[in-house]
Amino acid sequence: MPGDQQFESVLATYQDRVYRLCYAMLGDRAAAEETAQEVFLRIWKALAGYRGEAALSTWIYAITRNTCLTALKARASRRGISLEIPGVRAAAERAASGPPVPDRQPDILRFVGELPANYRQVVLLFYLEERSYEEVATMLNLPLGTVKTWLHRARTQLAAALVEKES
């Protein structure tokens, strides 16, 4: 089917970029993979209705951002589980008293994880997309100047965190 061919072409061209945008917005690879698959299912359903009003990449990134925001909301509501629900408090106490999970994440990614969400997304995408300000601006639908400002502030905060760790 011609639609399937078009979808295959989109999948081949954008799978890595969509995955990286999901990773930058969600912060972990498992969630990025699940959400990126959901993005492509939405694209698959909507591709026949795509009329080319916006550039294909802009359209795909908009679907990706919206799907990630939905995933973030779902994650936030899951985290909001009340401790009063039977069994939840006991499970939380067991987890808290258990052995600490070994932290294998490099320091720099831990520091990135402590940045505000907008800085974190910009800084992750900037390095994932081979330092292209324009690509980051397109993917996040932000003005180029905003991307540069946020990136500068994020790098400064990361550098300060490194200096503090060293001293």
Next chain:
Amino acid sequence: MDEEQALRIVDEELERALAGVVAPPYFADAVRRRARERRVSPLPEILDSIGWAAVLAIVFALLLWLAPMMQSSWWLVGLASAVVIPALYVGWRWGGETAE
């Protein structure tokens, strides 16, 4: 360590930490499999239409029973309705689902 040196380390470490972040090799196959699973089937709408055709046929039979003076051409109208209306319903529902 001064700030310039720290910024250089930030750049190097982030490039190293984020190198090769790409979709896993099985990603495209997983998407295709899930797309196949979600392909819209017309079967529920066809079954729905059979149900609606039966309802319309019963309603029309009741009308005929209650109004025996109805002209014979009404039979044709009723039978046509029992086929056309569910068919329109199927088309509308299926078209709506595929367009979502």
